[in-house]
Amino acid sequence: MLRSERRWNLTEAGQRTGIAHSTLSKIERNELSPTLGTIQKLADGFGVEITALLASDHIMPALGRRSVTRSGDGTALVTGTCRNGWIASDISKKKMLPFKTRVTSHDVNDYSEWQTHSGEIFVYVLSGTLVVYSEYYEPLTLEEGDSVYYDAKMGHKWISSSEADAEVLWIYAD
Numbered sequence: 001m002l003r004s005e006r007r008w009n010l011t012e013a014g015q016r017t018g019i020a021h022s023t024l025s026k027i028e029r030n031e032l033s034p035t036l037g038t039i040q041k042l043a044d045g046f047g048v049e050i051t052a053l054l055a056s057d058h059i060m061p062a063l064g065r066r067s068v069t070r071s072g073d074g075t076a077l078v079t080g081t082c083r084n085g086w087i088a089s090d091i092s093k094k095k096m097l098p099f100k101t102r103v104t105s106h107d108v109n110d111y112s113e114w115q116t117h118s119g120e121i122f123v124y125v126l127s128g129t130l131v132v133y134s135e136y137y138e139p140l141t142l143e144e145g146d147s148v149y150y151d152a153k154m155g156h157k158w159i160s161s162s163e164a165d166a167e168v169l170w171i172y173a174d
Contacts, residue, residue: 017045040117081105096173114155119174128166133157
Protein backbone atom coordinates (compact mmCIF):
# COMPACT_ATOMS: atom_id res chain seq x y z
CA MET A 1 0.00 0.00 0.00
CA LEU A 2 1.44 3.36 -1.07
CA ARG A 3 0.38 5.19 2.08
CA SER A 4 2.20 2.81 4.41
CA GLU A 5 5.25 2.65 2.11
CA ARG A 6 5.54 6.42 2.42
CA ARG A 7 4.75 6.33 6.14
CA TRP A 8 1.88 8.80 5.72
CA ASN A 9 -0.94 8.79 8.20
CA LEU A 10 -4.50 9.24 6.92
CA THR A 11 -4.48 12.96 7.65
CA GLU A 12 -1.31 13.54 5.64
CA ALA A 13 -2.58 11.39 2.76
CA GLY A 14 -5.83 13.38 2.85
CA GLN A 15 -3.97 16.68 2.66
CA ARG A 16 -1.86 15.51 -0.28
CA THR A 17 -4.79 14.04 -2.24
CA GLY A 18 -7.59 16.43 -1.32
CA ILE A 19 -9.69 13.49 -0.10
CA ALA A 20 -11.11 13.38 3.42
CA HIS A 21 -9.19 11.00 5.68
CA SER A 22 -12.48 9.27 6.58
CA THR A 23 -13.08 8.56 2.88
CA LEU A 24 -9.54 7.24 2.48
CA SER A 25 -10.06 4.95 5.44
CA LYS A 26 -13.28 3.55 3.93
CA ILE A 27 -11.53 2.97 0.59
CA GLU A 28 -8.66 1.14 2.33
CA ARG A 29 -11.12 -1.08 4.22
CA ASN A 30 -13.04 -1.83 0.98
CA GLU A 31 -16.15 -0.18 2.41
CA LEU A 32 -16.27 2.38 -0.41
CA SER A 33 -15.43 2.05 -4.09
CA PRO A 34 -13.79 5.22 -5.39
CA THR A 35 -14.95 6.96 -8.55
CA LEU A 36 -12.47 7.44 -11.37
CA GLY A 37 -12.20 11.08 -10.28
CA THR A 38 -11.23 10.01 -6.76
CA ILE A 39 -8.72 7.52 -8.17
CA GLN A 40 -7.23 10.39 -10.22
CA LYS A 41 -6.90 12.51 -7.05
CA LEU A 42 -5.16 9.60 -5.32
CA ALA A 43 -2.74 9.19 -8.23
CA ASP A 44 -1.98 12.92 -8.31
CA GLY A 45 -1.52 13.10 -4.54
CA PHE A 46 0.84 10.11 -4.49
CA GLY A 47 2.64 11.24 -7.64
CA VAL A 48 1.96 8.02 -9.57
CA GLU A 49 0.14 7.11 -12.77
CA ILE A 50 -3.49 6.14 -12.35
CA THR A 51 -2.71 2.72 -13.81
CA ALA A 52 -0.24 2.09 -10.97
CA LEU A 53 -3.08 2.39 -8.44
CA LEU A 54 -5.26 -0.09 -10.29
CA ALA A 55 -2.62 -2.55 -11.45
CA SER A 56 -1.80 -5.78 -9.70
CA ASP A 57 1.67 -6.26 -8.27
CA HIS A 58 2.55 -8.66 -11.08
CA ILE A 59 4.80 -6.83 -13.55
CA MET A 60 4.87 -8.19 -17.08
CA PRO A 61 7.74 -7.72 -19.56
CA ALA A 62 7.52 -4.54 -21.64
CA LEU A 63 7.38 -6.37 -24.99
CA GLY A 64 5.03 -9.10 -26.10
CA ARG A 65 2.49 -8.47 -23.37
CA ARG A 66 -0.96 -9.97 -23.52
CA SER A 67 -3.92 -10.25 -21.22
CA VAL A 68 -7.04 -12.36 -21.58
CA THR A 69 -10.16 -11.51 -19.62
CA ARG A 70 -12.89 -14.11 -19.92
CA SER A 71 -16.57 -13.23 -19.96
CA GLY A 72 -17.75 -12.44 -16.45
CA ASP A 73 -14.18 -11.95 -15.19
CA GLY A 74 -12.38 -8.69 -14.50
CA THR A 75 -11.73 -6.61 -11.44
CA ALA A 76 -14.93 -5.09 -10.07
CA LEU A 77 -15.11 -1.37 -9.40
CA VAL A 78 -18.62 -0.38 -8.34
CA THR A 79 -19.79 3.22 -7.97
CA GLY A 80 -23.17 4.72 -7.18
CA THR A 81 -23.98 5.03 -10.89
CA CYS A 82 -22.14 2.15 -12.56
CA ARG A 83 -20.91 -1.41 -12.12
CA ASN A 84 -17.50 -1.55 -13.77
CA GLY A 85 -15.49 -4.60 -14.71
CA TRP A 86 -11.88 -3.62 -15.28
CA ILE A 87 -10.51 -5.59 -18.22
CA ALA A 88 -6.82 -6.60 -18.54
CA SER A 89 -6.23 -5.75 -14.89
CA ASP A 90 -3.20 -8.04 -14.69
CA ILE A 91 -1.03 -5.79 -16.87
CA SER A 92 0.69 -2.90 -15.14
CA LYS A 93 2.09 0.27 -16.71
CA LYS A 94 -0.33 0.27 -19.62
CA LYS A 95 -1.41 3.35 -21.56
CA MET A 96 -5.15 2.72 -21.42
CA LEU A 97 -7.71 1.30 -19.00
CA PRO A 98 -10.52 -0.70 -20.62
CA PHE A 99 -13.75 -1.29 -18.68
CA LYS A 100 -17.00 -3.06 -19.40
CA THR A 101 -19.65 -1.11 -17.55
CA ARG A 102 -23.29 -1.56 -16.65
CA VAL A 103 -24.71 1.95 -16.27
CA THR A 104 -27.17 1.57 -13.38
CA SER A 105 -28.11 5.24 -13.07
CA HIS A 106 -31.33 6.27 -14.83
CA ASP A 107 -31.44 9.82 -13.43
CA VAL A 108 -28.81 12.51 -13.92
CA ASN A 109 -29.51 13.68 -10.34
CA ASP A 110 -27.80 10.49 -9.09
CA TYR A 111 -24.55 12.44 -9.58
CA SER A 112 -23.70 14.99 -6.91
CA GLU A 113 -21.20 16.72 -9.22
CA TRP A 114 -19.70 16.61 -12.70
CA GLN A 115 -17.20 13.79 -13.14
CA THR A 116 -13.82 15.10 -14.31
CA HIS A 117 -10.32 13.66 -14.59
CA SER A 118 -7.30 13.99 -16.82
CA GLY A 119 -7.07 12.01 -20.03
CA GLU A 120 -9.54 10.97 -22.68
CA ILE A 121 -12.43 8.50 -22.77
CA PHE A 122 -13.81 6.38 -25.59
CA VAL A 123 -17.28 4.85 -25.02
CA TYR A 124 -18.96 2.20 -27.21
CA VAL A 125 -22.54 1.17 -26.42
CA LEU A 126 -22.93 -2.62 -26.33
CA SER A 127 -26.64 -2.64 -25.42
CA GLY A 128 -29.36 -0.29 -24.25
CA THR A 129 -29.44 3.47 -24.60
CA LEU A 130 -26.85 5.74 -22.99
CA VAL A 131 -27.28 9.48 -22.51
CA VAL A 132 -24.04 11.42 -22.02
CA TYR A 133 -24.35 14.81 -20.34
CA SER A 134 -21.46 17.27 -20.51
CA GLU A 135 -20.65 20.75 -19.35
CA TYR A 136 -20.26 22.09 -22.90
CA TYR A 137 -22.65 20.14 -25.11
CA GLU A 138 -26.32 19.25 -25.21
CA PRO A 139 -27.12 15.74 -23.90
CA LEU A 140 -26.05 13.07 -26.40
CA THR A 141 -28.16 9.92 -26.83
CA LEU A 142 -26.24 6.83 -27.96
CA GLU A 143 -27.83 3.57 -29.06
CA GLU A 144 -26.31 0.11 -29.44
CA GLY A 145 -23.28 0.34 -31.76
CA ASP A 146 -22.82 4.12 -31.29
CA SER A 147 -19.69 5.60 -29.74
CA VAL A 148 -18.24 8.85 -28.46
CA TYR A 149 -14.70 10.01 -27.73
CA TYR A 150 -14.14 13.00 -25.43
CA ASP A 151 -11.76 14.91 -23.21
CA ALA A 152 -12.41 13.71 -19.64
CA LYS A 153 -11.43 17.09 -18.17
CA MET A 154 -14.81 18.27 -19.46
CA GLY A 155 -17.39 17.49 -16.78
CA HIS A 156 -19.56 14.54 -17.73
CA LYS A 157 -22.33 12.29 -16.42
CA TRP A 158 -23.82 9.11 -17.94
CA ILE A 159 -27.25 7.59 -17.50
CA SER A 160 -29.16 4.74 -19.05
CA SER A 161 -32.41 5.91 -20.64
CA SER A 162 -33.49 2.42 -21.68
CA GLU A 163 -35.67 0.29 -19.44
CA ALA A 164 -32.74 -2.03 -18.78
CA ASP A 165 -29.31 -0.77 -17.70
CA ALA A 166 -27.09 0.24 -20.62
CA GLU A 167 -23.92 -1.79 -21.13
CA VAL A 168 -20.88 -0.03 -22.54
CA LEU A 169 -17.23 -0.63 -23.26
CA TRP A 170 -15.19 2.35 -22.23
CA ILE A 171 -11.51 2.97 -22.56
CA TYR A 172 -9.71 5.59 -20.50
CA ALA A 173 -6.32 6.83 -21.71
CA ASP A 174 -4.16 9.26 -19.78
